[in-house]
Amino acid sequence: MITATDLEVRAGARTLLSAPGSALRIQPGDRIGLVGRNGAGKTTTLRILAGETEPYAGTVVRSGELGYLPQDPKEGDLDVLAKDRVLSARGLDSILRDMEKQQALMAEAADDRVRDKAVAKYGRLEERFSSLGGYIAESEAARICHSLGLPDRVLGQALRTLSGGQRRRIELARILFAASDGSGKSDTTLLLDEPTNHLDADSITWLRGFLQNHEGGLVVISHDVELLADVVNRVWFLDAVRGEADIYNMGWKRYLDARATDEQRRKRERANAEKKAGALRAQAAKLGAKATKATAAQNMLKRADRMLDALDEERVADRTARIRFPEPATCGKTPLMASGLTKNYGSLEIFTGVDLAIDKGSRVVVLGLNGAGKTTLLKLLAGVEAADTGTIDPGYGLKIGYFAQEHDTLDDMATVWENIRHAAPDAGEQDLRGLLGAFMFSGAQLDQPAGTLSGGEKTRLTLAGLVSSAANVLLLDEPTNNLDPISREQVLDALRSYTGAVVLVTHDPGAAGALDPQRVILLPDGTEDHWSEEYQELIELA
Structure with missing residues (x-):
């Protein structure tokens, strides 16, 4: 579970989110879609929840296991095999390497004492390996990898030989393997930033099913509307205009209707307040001409200002980039x-x-x-x-x-x-x-x-x-x-x-x-x- 209280998120001098007196909570069973326009602070907020960076203000309390998939996974040891990277989520990779080492000693040892020591150590390792799921868990890891479009030949390669998309899918497989007992049940909180990047259609369909069955917490950033519609049961909308997080305790389709209703309500409130404030100012202008009514006029103006100050900042249409490539430089027939x-x-x-x-x-x-x-x-x-x-x-x-x-x-x-x-x-x-x-x-x-x-x-x-x-x-x-x-x-x-x-x-x-x-x-x-x-x-x- 994760609870973020009084959170303030900044990027440089920009305030992306200011939530004094409020809390963002992720509990088992919550499948939260974190949405908002590009630049609203979704990725930064997810990094803070994951503990990758600190908020400008506020506190974050975490309990239980955590699985975090960033948009650009950090480069680790690129010489490790892909399958070992996935198995490392449960510590199985190092146990298997130690078991192989003891097997080699058992086969090669000329001294009975060395052989007996290797046999005893192998037995302890095998017992630990079994307690962590053993060969069933190894098979489960392979199943998850295959479901994400990673065949056996890729799993046997070093990470350095894989494409960026393959390495990202290995990281996703590692996180899902850590969070799964074979059925998707887990108390692990998953924080996933664009998990469908580099996945084909079949893999995306499988991932949707996995996340639907995940019983731990989940926060997902995604531009895949079908995934959001199928998976999430709550929505956090980061409003880039107001710098606030609107929380909707409902699924995706109901959220879209509720958000549209909220926007219409804010527009009506602003229009009504501006109308009343305009009437107050007009009345204050009339009274201000009379010296005996000057105090009353000033009070009316202050009241009008308070009415407008209490309103949310007026929403303008979300800006979009005006992308136009210029005329290319002159070149030959085959550049x-x-x-x-x-x-x-x-x-x-x-x-x-x-x-x-x-x-x-x-x-x-x-x-x-x-x-x-x-x-x-x-x-x-x-x-x-x-x-x-x-x-x-x-x-x-x-x-x-x-x-x-x-x-x-x-x-x-x-x-x-x-x-x-x-x-x-x-x-x-x-x-x-x-x-x-x-x-x-x-x-x-x-x-x-x-x-x-x-x-x-x-x-x-x-x-x-x-x-x-x-x-x-x-x-x-x-x-x-x-x-x-x-x-x-x-x-x-x-x-x-x-x-x-x-x-x-x-x-x-x-x-x-x-x-x-x-x-x-x-x-x-x-x-x-x-x-x-x-x-x-x-x-x-x-």
Whole structure:
């Protein structure tokens, strides 16, 4: 259980949430949807509940087990095997390694005393292993991994060899494994930030069922409306206008109706109060002309001011980013070519012998199962990583704009302003301030470290950098992740109108549709084909 009292949440100088005299509580059986527009403070609030950061004010009390999935999981030991990372949630990985070590000693020991000591230790380890679920638990971990689209071959690989999406699914599997006894029953509180990112349709369906059956607490941030509708029984709405959390003790569909009713009530209250305040001021103006009535007039004005001060801040339509890519820089007919690209991680071959040519204004989707090397290919083309063999040949005037799905191009320690200045060192200050304003960054937020931004805000800042670059080849890796529906549509509109070349990796069928691609590159073989509707259907499975 988690209780947050008198919570105040800030990002830099911005107050995102101020809840004096109130408490946010998560108890077993609560399945809470944490919602609000991008930048309202959802991710920051979840990090505070998880103990990853401290609130500006207020206290957070936690009891019981906790499972936290951030948008960008921290990098741990990348040399550990994926299956061991999942098993470590219950301490099974270290026990299994010790058991294997004692088995080796039992088989190799020439001294009976050494062998007897190994046998005794093996017995104690096996007893402990059984008490934690033993081989049934190991099978359960594999089942969870398979349900999240992680086959056995991936589980046997080191984390360093996996894609960002695969590593995130390993972290999700680890959290769910820790919270499950095989049926989903647990007193663990789950805090999940966009858990459906990088999942295919079947995995999302399975996850919904798991969360529906989870008997511990749950707080989930998600732009998957179907997941929210199927899973949550309470909603916390972070109102970015008022800086408050509205609590709705009801499911998703009833919440939507109740919130719409609340907004209409606030509008009526404001209209009535403004009408009464206007009448009081008009009356005060009449009385003020008479010296004998001056005191009464002042009292009327004060009363009118108190009436308006008591109202919630007037809600304006949620701002959206005005994303428009400028005309790309002049380039030759084929600005980007590559031949014979091969990439391995240790003994694991990701792909071999990939050839491609990106013509001016062409639109290409890279497809392949998770782990086939889609992200890796974009990193090679962007110059972030080097190929083991093969060459990348830039054509005349090539100017690349790279969007990394993990926001690797941002400096988390630098401010919003420093990041955009680095992306466009030759641009004028007023032009950059105008650009950031179009992407909803202004005022004190320009001095906010990029590492404190939400996933959606990081996406907008990265896109702002791309807009400032006038790139003629965009390499986009999951550009719609972490975006609310309105912001996502803005990105898709920008893709539709962009006249430069695009190489896109996405699990979002809408993004591929907006791009209107001409060609597809299938990994790991590197086969190139003309785009057709059958590939659109494969997007969700990729």
